[in-house]
Amino acid sequence: MVQEIMHPLSKYLREAMIPHIWCTGCGNGIILNCFVHAVDELEMDLDKLVVVSGIGCIGRSAGYTNADSFHTTHGRALAFATGVKLANPELNVVVISGDGDLFAIGGNHFIHAARRNMGIKVICANNFNYGMTGGQQGPTTPLEASTTTTPYGNIEHPFNLVHLAAASGATYVARWTTLHVRRLTQSIKRMLQKEGFCFIEVVSPCPEIFGRRNKMRTGLEMMDWFKRASVVENFSDPSKAEITPEKLVVGEFVNIEKVSYEKFLHEKISQINERKVGW
Amino acid sequence: MAKKEALLTGTHFMNGDIACAEGAIAAGCSFFAGYPITPATEIAEHLSERMPEIGRIYIQMEDEIASIAAVIGASYAGLKAMTATSGPGFSLMQENIGLAVMTETPCVIVDIMRGGPSTGQPTMPGQQDVMQARWGSHGDYEIIALAPSSVQEMFDLTVEAFNLAETYRVPTLLLADEIVAHMWEKVVIPSAEKIRIVNRKKPNVSPEKYMPFMPDYDLVPPMACFGEGYRFHATGLTHDEYGYPKTSSSEVQERLVKRLCDKIRRNTDKIIRVEEIMLDDADIVVIAYGIVARAALSAVKKAREKGIKAGLLRTITLWPFPQNQIAKIEEHAKKIIVPEMNCGQMVREVERAAKSTLVVFLSKLGEEPHTPMEIFEAIRRNC
Ligand SMILES: Cc1ncc(C[n+]2csc(CCOP(=O)(O)OP(=O)(O)O)c2C)c(N)n1
Ligand code: SF4
Numbered sequence: 001m002v003q004e005i006m007h008p009l010s011k012y013l014r015e016a017m018i019p020h021i022w023c024t025g026c027g028n029g030i031i032l033n034c035f036v037h038a039v040d041e042l043e044m045d046l047d048k049l050v051v052v053s054g055i056g057c058i059g060r061s062a063g064y065t066n067a068d069s070f071h072t073t074h075g076r077a078l079a080f081a082t083g084v085k086l087a088n089p090e091l092n093v094v095v096i097s098g099d100g101d102l103f104a105i106g107g108n109h110f111i112h113a114a115r116r117n118m119g120i121k122v123i124c125a126n127n128f129n130y131g132m133t134g135g136q137q138g139p140t141t142p143l144e145a146s147t148t149t150t151p152y153g154n155i156e157h158p159f160n161l162v163h164l165a166a167a168s169g170a171t172y173v174a175r176w177t178t179l180h181v182r183r184l185t186q187s188i189k190r191m192l193q194k195e196g197f198c199f200i201e202v203v204s205p206c207p208e209i210f211g212r213r214n215k216m217r218t219g220l221e222m223m224d225w226f227k228r229a230s231v232v233e234n235f236s237d238p239s240k241a242e243i244t245p246e247k248l249v250v251g252e253f254v255n256i257e258k259v260s261y262e263k264f265l266h267e268k269i270s271q272i273n274e275r276k277v278g279w
Numbered sequence: 280m281a282k283k284e285a286l287l288t289g290t291h292f293m294n295g296d297i298a299c300a301e302g303a304i305a306a307g308c309s310f311f312a313g314y315p316i317t318p319a320t321e322i323a324e325h326l327s328e329r330m331p332e333i334g335r336i337y338i339q340m341e342d343e344i345a346s347i348a349a350v351i352g353a354s355y356a357g358l359k360a361m362t363a364t365s366g367p368g369f370s371l372m373q374e375n376i377g378l379a380v381m382t383e384t385p386c387v388i389v390d391i392m393r394g395g396p397s398t399g400q401p402t403m404p405g406q407q408d409v410m411q412a413r414w415g416s417h418g419d420y421e422i423i424a425l426a427p428s429s430v431q432e433m434f435d436l437t438v439e440a441f442n443l444a445e446t447y448r449v450p451t452l453l454l455a456d457e458i459v460a461h462m463w464e465k466v467v468i469p470s471a472e473k474i475r476i477v478n479r480k481k482p483n484v485s486p487e488k489y490m491p492f493m494p495d496y497d498l499v500p501p502m503a504c505f506g507e508g509y510r511f512h513a514t515g516l517t518h519d520e521y522g523y524p525k526t527s528s529s530e531v532q533e534r535l536v537k538r539l540c541d542k543i544r545r546n547t548d549k550i551i552r553v554e555e556i557m558l559d560d561a562d563i564v565v566i567a568y569g570i571v572a573r574a575a576l577s578a579v580k581k582a583r584e585k586g587i588k589a590g591l592l593r594t595i596t597l598w599p600f601p602q603n604q605i606a607k608i609e610e611h612a613k614k615i616i617v618p619e620m621n622c623g624q625m626v627r628e629v630e631r632a633a634k635s636t637l638v639v640f641l642s643k644l645g646e647e648p649h650t651p652m653e654i655f656e657a658i659r660r661n662c
């Protein structure tokens with residue numbers, strides 16, 4: 001009798017949605033892999049996990065995860081997730097989305113969700129461009145990089161996402177690349193156990209478009225850059241966490257405790273009611 | 280713990296915005312997300328006080344795009360949810376109203392209409408969002424919109440909007456004008472047994488068998504919510520009955536989009552509400568909604584006193600449009616008069632439905648709605 005052997009992590013994936021849409025050498029699969037490993041190691045209840053994403057290549061992650069999941073409009077994952085988390089604070093709400101989705105069209109939602117300290121865990125695949133629409137310039141595209149809309153080199157200064165997240169009030173902020181599989185998985189585990197707004201940036205190869213136009217034709221060549229340039233500088237100043245061809249600063253930058261919005265709100269609600277008793 | 284009463288059964292004196300907020304509470308709304316904008320702000324202010332004291336959720340978001348997105352999220356997490364805005368915010372919401380249509384999210388969106396376009400006249404009334412309500416988001420869809428004419432109806436129709444949203448899994452709009460929202464009138468809030476409350480259908484199959492977008496005979500799929508163990512996926516992309524994206528199948532696109540339209544179109548008889556006053560023998564019929572319908576009623580009564588056979592059709596439901604009711608008028612009416620606080624929006628639908636009856640349009644913009652005298656004069660001129 002032939003026995004079918006299942007991958008030990010296949011229960012975390014919605015197999016009917018696979019094969020996935022991602023290109024060979026894309027980093028998105030690594031990110032999803034690290035995420036489900038973290039969920040597995042924490043033995044999280046899949047029935048209480050909600051994965052939300054916006055639009056983009058990485059935005060398909062929600063659909064690939066075998067939990068409750070929602071694929072929102074472009075940029076709105078965090079606002080949607082805010083409604084979910086407040087409606088049912090027992091749920092573990094994770095947003096997995098792209099640099100364009102979270103920081104261009106959705107940038108306003110990002111800073112406000114972080115400011116409120118909404119209990120949402122965010123993983124951002126930063127591939128330095130808009131992969132899904134064919135590789136246009138985005139809010140993290142490095143200066144002088146070539147994209148389909150910056151044929152003469154990018155003249156816009158990119159966001160430093162970890163600095164932005166820290167300044168906006170996130171309680172946990174880290175940056176890794178898809179080369180740092182073990183550390184990224186540990187980092188996701190740490191974040192999933194925290195209370196407030198948490199953010200992990202994952203620098204991820206998009207060889208098909210960004211790499212091709214910037215002298216890194218394959219996923220491997222992009223990983224070579226990560227290997228050559230990465231320096232772990234845990235708890236260094238995130239404002240100095242540069243990403244350049246020579247140096248790519250990774251690590252955990254913030255890990256603090258702060259009461260989450262939903263906890264604050266529910267404390268308020270019980271205080272209001274207690275006060276009413278005496279009246 | 281002594282919780283404050285959710286339902287304020289009794290007779291009150293309140294404004295339309297507050298009545299709407301209390302209607303939402305009565306309907307079981309447990310989540311409100313909004314962004315301040317005149318003339319809808321009082322809804323948010325009132326709910327910021329009321330929702331926490333009855334253990335429900337109020338949040339002010341960073342903009343209207345976020346507000347409607349949070350409402351959709353809360354609805355998928357199992358709560359009845361609402362947002363409230365005015366023209367500029369309503370425009371910002373349009374993309375996600377389409378998401379709510381596509382993902383069949385029960386939710387209520389209140390639009391208190393002020394004068395537009397753009398920032399326009401924030402404190403002045405208007406009826407200029409009627410077509411935006413119908414066609415504001417891209418793609419083909421059907422939506423439900425109700426137009427209250429009194430403060431009591433701000434309460435009653437908000438409850439009704441939730442019931443319709445939950446029945447058909449469709450975003451339902453309360454399209455009120457600034458006057459109805461800001462005027463103060465008597466409101467009777469009934470006791471709980473007297474208020475009809477509808478809750479969304481839940482699946483009665485096991486999670487393994489659950490197909491989140493497989494409709495029942497009424498074309499509406501039962502709705503599981505996050506955290507209930509169904510582990511389902513929803514997307515704004517065209518999707519099959521499992522909720523999985525099918526972006527290149529013409530067949531799935533046709534099946535899905537037609538069903539989204541048909542679940543409303545095939546139920547128009549159940550959805551549509553109009554008020555018919557002295558219509559049976561009317562030669563001349565005024566068709567109006569919102570605050571304008573009240574002036575129209577006075578005008579019609581005055582015309583009757585003068586021996587003119589006038590009648591009023593008040594469209595409580597604006598969308599889906601009550602075209603059968605208008606076709607019925609066409610059998611006896613010689614003329615139809617449509618007063619609106621815009622440059623001609625619902626009148627286009629009336630013309631389409633009335634076919635051969637002559638339709639006279641009365642436009643008015645700015646601070647004042649039509650006076651009864653202005654509408655009466657139009658009746659007299661046209662009889
Ligand atoms: C309102 C809106 N504008 C534009 C688009 C087109 N669009 C789809 S994905 C995308 C960019 C995605 O970039 P990113 O978030 O970085 O994800 P990636 O594809 O790189 O993983 C854009 C602009 C859209 N879907 N909706
Ligand atoms: S375009 Fe880039 S980001 Fe998108 S799947 Fe291909 S490699 Fe990945």
Ligand SMILES: [Mg+2]
Pocket residue numbers: 056098099100125126127128129130131138
């Ligand atoms: Mg990107």
